[in-house]
Amino acid sequence: MHLEVIITFIISSLALTISPGPDIVYVISQSFIRGKKAAIITSVGLTTGLLFHTLFVIIGLSLLLRENENIFFLLKILGSMYFIYLAFIVFLNRNKKIEFDSNEMKNIAFFKKGLLMNLLNPKVSIFFIALFPGFIFHDNLSSELQFLILGIIFWFQANLVFILVSIFSQKIKNFISSNKLFNNRKFIIEMCVYIFISIWILK
Template sequence: MEFSKIFYFLSVSIVLTLAPGPDNLFVMIQSITQGKKAGIATSLGLCTGVLFHTTAAALGISAIIYKSALMFKLVKYLGAFYLIYLAYKAYKDKNEILHPQEGEKLDSVSLYKKGVIMNILNPKVSLFFLAFLPQFINESGRSIPLQMVFLGLVFIMQALLIFTIICLFSEKLGEKIMHNENIWGKIGIVKSLVFTMIGLKMAID
């Protein structure tokens, strides 16, 4: 694979990752409410989902989902339902966010799973990689599926770096907000609204 194509792919990937979207919001809100470790655990889950979508694109599974309107809608609505469920949980636990327990152990595994499920249940990500990756493939080079997986790994590495930076800044923002009882008291509601908006957008798009 040509270095110029890899460099161009990396540049485009960084722009796409920095663009405001559901993943950025999801990582940011987790970092604000639970700290950078929560955001990083969520980011790892989201990036694991990206690996799933990359592999699906390489094997042609994404194309099958694209061709099946019923399957596409099923995955899309499952993803939307899951996010609205997370919104309900966030609203239900809003008092725990208002008064976080000192020394409370972070459930990183649960946050990781949330990131994985959220990403896998977003068929638009599969379609994105199905359309995006082939543009940077060298058709005369080695195995095309392997090239697509390699590019997927490049995308994951830059996404993890950007998400980590978002986590660090969001945690600092959360620390400042925490000292303002009026604002912090509404964080649970804001978190619930953000998840609801992401879920509804996924369902309507």
């Protein structure tokens, strides 16, 4: 077992997760707009999607995506359309007061939104299939088992990063929550985030 490979993978995973991208932007926006708890639940949905993408790598679906441009493009279109739809729903509900209650149905909705956001982004599977083979750390374990272990490590650190980002973003939000312009234009921020993710998926 090559421990230094795992350590390098952890450091690389942290750097990749912290770097600006749609997931971390979305978590920050949810913390700003809907509160820390909503952001954390959304984060759990996002990171649960990472486990599915790990499974896709193990069973070969990611390789199929990489080799079939038509399927990959179709999934990108579906993912992009989903976020355009979310932006449209935010616009329709722009005059409704955002509620911060924590009933179970709302929590499930936040989780589902995060999960769908991750699953409808085929770039994650392609990213994993490019990343994992470079960090084979054991000579006697099957590559499938090592991919699973690497996926779980990536999932764990992503949870940690997103939860910390949710908490930190909430503290920043508390400083600017008295700004009426910010409070009256939260829907614009949320719409812009969805549109950003939609464009990012199509890139």
